Amino acid sequence: MISPSNMRLWGIIRKEAWQIVRDPSSIAIAFVMPVVLLYLFGYGISLNAKDIPLGLVADKPDLITQSLQGSFERSEFFNLMTFNSIQEAQLAVDERLIDGIVWMRSNFSSNLQAGLDAPINIIINGVDSNQANITNGYIQGVWQAWLTHFAESKGVELSQTVQIKQRVWFNAALSSRMYLVPGVIVIIMTIIGSLLTAMVVAREWERGTMEALMVTPLRMKEMLVGKLIPYFILGMASMFLSLALAVWQFEVPLRGSFWIVIVTSALFMLVSLMIGLLISIVSKNQFVAGQLAIIITFLPAFILSGFLFDINSMPTAIQAVTLIVPSRYFVSLLQTLFLAGDVWPVIIPNSLVLLAMLIFFYVIVLRKFKKRLE
Template sequence: MSASASGFRVRIVALVRKEMRQMLRDRSNLLVGFLLPVALILLFGYGLSFDVKNAPVAIVTDQPSLGARELVAGIEGSAYLSARPVATMAQAEDLLGSGKVDAIVRIPVDFARREGQGHAPVQLILNGIDSVTASTLEAYIAGAVSKALAHRMDRGQATGGEAGQVEIVQRIWFNETSNSTWYLVPGLVVLIMTLVGAFLTSLLVAREWERGTLESLFVTPVRPLEIVLAKLVPYVLVGLIDLAMCLVAARLLFDVPIRGSLFAVLLSSTMYLIVSLLLGLFISGTTRNQFAASQVALLTSFMPAMMLSGFVFDLRNVPVGVQIAAQIVPATHFMAVIKTLFLAGTDWAMVMRSVLILGGYALVLTVLTRRTVRKRLD
C-alpha cells in the first residue's frame, strides 16, 4: 500500500514538473496566460466605461427668457453634461446627425408663457444609436432641469402650485459614485479565470493526442487521474497569479474596494478556477483536436462568461429562458459572489452556497474528464 502511494507521489511530481516546463517554454501560452490578462486589466480599468461625463448637449433657445436662462444654467452646471448653445434647430440637428453632440435640448418660443400656465414642454432629442448613453443622458438632463426648477421655486420665481414636491434622494450602495469600473473589474476576475482555465487548458490534452505523446505515456504505470491532476497544477498557479494581479490592480490602480474577506475571495476563485480548468480539460479530451477544442472552449465557456454571467448585462433584464440558461453556467455563480466580495463584503451564506455549487461542478467534471483520458485508443 505504502509502495503504491509513494509511486503515486513520484509520478505526480514528475508529471507536474513536465507540465510546468512545457508551459514555461511555450511562449504563446505565456502570452495568453499573463500578457492578455494584463492587457485586459488595463483595458477594463482605464479603457472601458459606461459612465457619461461631459456629454455635449446642444441647446436651442428659440426665445430668451429668465426661465429659459435658468434652465440652461442648470444644464451647464451639471458635471455630466457640457452645454453647447446653438442658434438654430437646423444647426443643432446637423450636430446631432454627425455625432458631434449626443442630445438637443430645445426651449420653444412660447416657453415663458406656457410656464406661467403651468404646462411648459421642453423638447429633448437624443441619438438613440447608443441607447445606453442616451438613457443615461435623459436621466441627467431631467435631473438638471428639475434641480433648476426647484432652485427657482425655492426663490419663488416659479409657480410651484400649492402641492408639495416629491424629491428623490438617492443613495447607491456599494458603489457610491456609480463608477462602472467598480463592477467591471471584479467581473474581469471571472473572465480571466475562464480564459486561463478553459481556453488555455483546452489545448493541453488535445495537443498530446495530436503529437502522439499520450500513446507512450499510457504504456507506463501512470493512472489516467494522475495525468489530469498534473495538468491542473501549473494552470492553477497561473490563475492565482492572475488573480493576485487583478486584486493589486483593483486596489492600487483603480481604487476599487475589496470589502470582503481575502480568504473568501481566494476560496471562491480557486474553486471556480478548478471548475473552468476541468471544463477545458474535458473539452480537450473529448475533441482531441486543438482547433476544435479552442473553438468549443470559446463558445461554451468564454462567451457565456462574458454574456450570460451577469458581467455587464444584468440578468434581471433578460427573458426567462436566457435566465435559466445563465443558471447552468458556472461563471454566473462565481460572478455574483466575486462582485459581492469586492463591493459589498463577505456574505458567508452566499459564498458557501456558490462554493458548494462549484464543488458539484468540479466533481462531475472530474469524473467526465477522467473518462476522456481512459487508456484506450479506440
C-alpha cells in the same frame, strides 16, 4: 521514503511545469493578458455617460434661460452646444453632432414667472435606446435641480407631493469600473483555466507523446492531477496579479474577506480546468480544442454571466441557459465580495453550485480519461 506513486506524480508535474516555462504563449496568457484586459476595461471602457453632446435652443434668450443654460454647462454629464433655432439643432442631431436637444420656446420665461405651465421640449436621438434613456434621465435631473433652485430664489415651494431622496449602496459614485474590473477577473480566469488546459491532452495526442505516457506506470488519476496542478498554480498566480491590480491600481474596494476570495477563486479555477481538460480529451486536436473552449467557456462568460448584461433583463429561456454557465456564479461572488462584503446568502449558494459543478465535471473527466488508444 518517497512512495512510487508520489514519484510518478512529481515526475508528471515537473514535465507539465517545464512545458509551461518553454511555452511563451502560456506565460503571456497568464501574466500579460490580465494586465491588458484590466487596463482596457478599467480605463478604456466605461459604461458611465459623460460629456454627452447636447444642444440647447432658447427662442427668446433672457436671464432665466441663461440660468438654465448655466446649469447644463456646469453638469459633468453634458457637453453643451447652443443653437439660434430649432432647425439648426435638428440638423446637428441628423449629422450625429449632438445626441439631444433642450428647447425653450418663446413663452417659457413668461409662463414660468406667471406660475403657468412652462415645459421644456426635449428631443433625443433614440438610435441607441440605452444611451437615450440615460441622456433623458440626466436632462430630467438637471431640470429638476434647476427648477427647485429657481423656486427657492422666488421664495415659493414647488407643488410636489413626493420628494425623492436617493441613496446608492455599495457603489455610491456609480462608477462602471467598480463592477467591470471584478467581471474582467472572471473572464481572465476562464480563459486561463479552460483555454490553456484544453490544449494539454490534445497537444499530447498531436505530438504522439500520449502513447509514450500510456506505457509508463502512471495511473490515470496521477496523470490527471499531475497535468492540472501546474495550470492551477499558473491560474491562481494570475488571479493574485489581477487582484493586486484591481485593489491598488484601479482602487476597487475589497470589502469582503480576502480568504473567501481565494477559496472561491480556487473553486472556480478548478471547474474551468476540468471543463478545459474535458474539451481536450474529447477533441484530441489543439485547434478544435481551442475553438470549443472559446465557444463553450469564453463567450458564455462574456455574454451570459452578468458581467456586462443584466441576467434579469434577458428572456426567460436565456436566463435558464445561464444556470449552466459557471462564470455566472463567480461573477456574482466577486462583485459581492468586492463591493458589498461577506454576504453569506450570496456566497454560500453560489459556492455550492460551483462545488457541484466541480464534482460533476471531475466524474465525467475520470470516465473519459482512459489509458487506452482509441
